[in-house]
Amino acid sequence: MxxxxxxxxxxxxxxxxxxxxxxxxxxxxxxxxxxxxxxxxxxxxxxxxxxxxxxxxxxxxxxxxxxxxxxxxxxxxxxxxxxxxxxxxxxxxxxxxxxxxxxxxxxxxxxxxxxxxxxxxxxxxxxxxxxDLKDLSRRSDEEMITRLARLGGMPQEVLDSAELIELLLPAIRADFTWIDDYRWEPGxxxxxxxxxxxxxxxxxxxxxxxxxxxxxxxxxxxxxxxxxxxxxxxxxxxxxxxxxxxxxxDTVAPASAVRPGEVHLVLADLDTIDDRELAGLADQLAPEEHDRAARFVDQRDSRRFTARRGIAREVLSRFGSRYSRAPFPTGVNGKPELHDGPQVSWSHRDGRLLLAVAATPLGVDHETEHSLPDTTQLAASILHPDELIRLADVPEQWRSRELLRAWTAKEAVLKCTGQGLTVEPTSLGLQQQDQHAGIIGADDHRQPAVLQVTSVPAGLRVPAPEVVVVQLRTGPGALATEHMFHDWSADEWAASADERTGERR
CATH class of the missing domain: 3.40.50.1820 (Alpha/Beta hydrolase fold, catalytic domain)
Structure with a gap:
């Protein structure tokens, strides 16, 4: 020790x-x-x-x-x-x-x-x-103190005392040396x-x-x-x-209101929901949704459909929106268009549900990370001409990942517009703000990317011009929104079955 x-x-x-x-x-x-x-x-x-x-x-x-x-x-x-x-x-x-x-x-x-x-x-x-904290241990004492002061990490009484600064500097420099030398070991x-x-x-x-x-x-x-x-x-x-x-x-409760400037997110594993919980979620579905669930040949697909629709209603109910046993209003292309209260968007892949709620329209997409057999053909079918030029700067071994993140981002934008697959993806252009090489542009795919919509086809209205792409454990996820995240739960499912059935009764 x-x-x-x-x-x-x-x-x-x-x-x-x-x-x-x-x-x-x-x-x-x-x-x-x-x-x-x-x-x-x-x-x-x-x-x-x-x-x-x-x-x-x-x-x-x-x-x-x-x-x-x-x-x-x-x-x-x-x-x-x-x-x-x-x-x-x-x-x-x-x-x-x-x-x-x-x-x-x-x-x-x-x-x-x-x-x-x-x-x-x-x-x-x-x-x-x-x-301001990047490579701070490689800087001079003066620059180190200046950067920390800019962040609010140096009280004025310390800044005013050369003796105090001299006493603190060894520990500050040793700590930032540890940070700068730190290398994460996968595990x-x-x-x-x-x-x-x-x-x-x-x-x-x-x-x-x-x-x-x-x-x-x-x-x-x-x-x-x-x-x-x-x-x-x-x-x-x-x-x-x-x-x-x-x-x-252990009494943290989900937020009960969606305030302007917030996006609330839930990531749920649909395949871990047991029969009792599923029955409670099914109790929230509209009659036509029960009929649709019964038409699935694969029982697993039926369970997943029931779970994601039930969870969407449960989450919306936290924010005062009531769609219990009533169909979701949808636009001409099938996207939920709620006429009052919070707005919702969801994406489901391989048993994982990513759901987002905000005060204004938004779009969300979640993909499972996998290798793509033909990146050239896919790139030509989804990328804007400007994006194709930037793709040339991406090493071949990273192109599958880059294209998957780009597709995730475009799906989120198109869900936000309500147009979905009626829009030709190549007509929609996205670009990262800081001009990195590539489409998404992060040197490390785990880095979040904030993109702007730069090109839209005639007649397409984009309610939220900003797209945030993050790397989840299961693959990339993206939100088209002009707001920032506030509340996120990646628990298997946030509330207990007893609490949910108790609330309904």
Whole structure:
């Protein structure tokens, strides 16, 4: 273990708050350069339901005498020695990546796993940092401090004190060296659920980047957004405290309203829904949908159809929209066109349902990743001439993936318009804002891509000119929307069968 006993890893609050008998410990991991004081006041504010235990990393505050080393295995060992029973981990920025690697280490050694890993302001571990934090350890002391100050991570009293900056610099530089040298090693998804919390103005990790954490949690994933930038843990202290209390009590409820500027998403595995749940979902279907389900030759297809239509109604009911046992109004091309309240779009592939709800029209598509036998023919049938030119810059081994992501994006746009397959795909042009080579353009397919609609055929109205493409564990997903994500659940299915049948009765 890194220098220090197991107990030196956990700071004691100045005033020990009175805690409830069932208070859940939350181990808090700081951002780069930070110490346990980054969570000052949390213990008193979040009691009695939550037992805040800030983690004190080596080389700062009460551990000044030690080398500032980031060691997930040592932290995992300290947790194994000192933590018993249920607990959560919250890590912010660098602390999120440290939390991820610590849980990996605990899983590998048979240590006590947290009930949930909550991460704040951090891209998923398979993505490199971008923006003001990119390659920060390679910069001068002055530029490092300037960039951190721009993000809001350096209090004015520190900026005004050359002595304080000099004291903090070793830990800051050591932390960012660990971040810059970090290389994700592919492996199984974490055996614990993950909640990602993203600031809506965070240039380091916007919500569509935070969704990438869904690739790293086997039991389930949730996304929540906060007003503010990268250091929303200070800006939105009350909101974050409420979220942690709800996570600790395992009482997180789906949002009950769709506000302007939000997109709510659900990713469900239709094949895991049992007979009891399926019966409850079937109870929501319109008579003609029951007839259609009965006409499927394959029983699996019938179950999937029933599940996705029932789930769509359940999700819409959360937002005050009532379509129980009534057919969905549709446009001339079959897309759901709800006349009032929230709008919905869904996509289903190989037993997986991706469903989106927003206040305004949107489109969503989800594909299963697979190799394409003839990329030349497919490219000619779906790509705009400008996209074909950019495809020439894509290495041959990546073209299947690039074309699949491009097709996913176009499907989302065409669903948003309500035109669907009546539009010739080659007449619709998309381009990434930052002019990368290729169609989608990310150097790494796991990177989210934000595209603009650049060419549309005559008479086609595109309600949302922006398309966000993200890589899910099962393949690419895309949303055509001018808004950002707010609430995302990748649990198998968010509510229990008992709760749903109880609500109906």
């Amino acid at each position: 890194t220098a220090g006993t197991a107990t030196t890893w956990f700071a004691r609050p100045v005033r020990t708050p009175a805690l409830a008998a069932d208070a859940v410990p939350v181990l808090c991991l700081p951002y780069a350069g930070g110490g346990a004081s980054a969570f000052r006041g949390w213990a008193e504010a979040f009691a009695p339901q939550v037992d805040i235990r800030p983690v004190q990393l080596p080389g700062r505050e009460s551990r000044w005498a030690e080398e500032p080393v980031i060691d997930p295995a040592a932290l995992a060992a300290a947790i194994s020695e000192t933590v018993t029973g249920d607990y959560l981990i919250y890590g912010h920025s660098m602390g999120a990546r440290l939390g991820y690697e610590t849980v990996r280490s605990l899983a590998a050694t048979g240590g006590p796993l947290p009930r949930r890993l909550v991460i704040g302001g951090s891209p998923p571990p398979d993505l490199r940092l971008d923006g 199984p998804a974490l055996p614990v659920p993950v909640t990602a919390v993203c600031g809506r103005r965070d240039g380091v990790c916007l919500p569509w980047t935070g969704i990438g954490w869904a690739r790293h949690s086997a039991p389930g994933f949730r996304l929540r957004t906060m007003p503010g930038g990268h250091f929303f843990l200070h800006e939105q202290f009350g909101l974050l405290g409420g979220l942690l209390r709800a996570e600790a009590a």
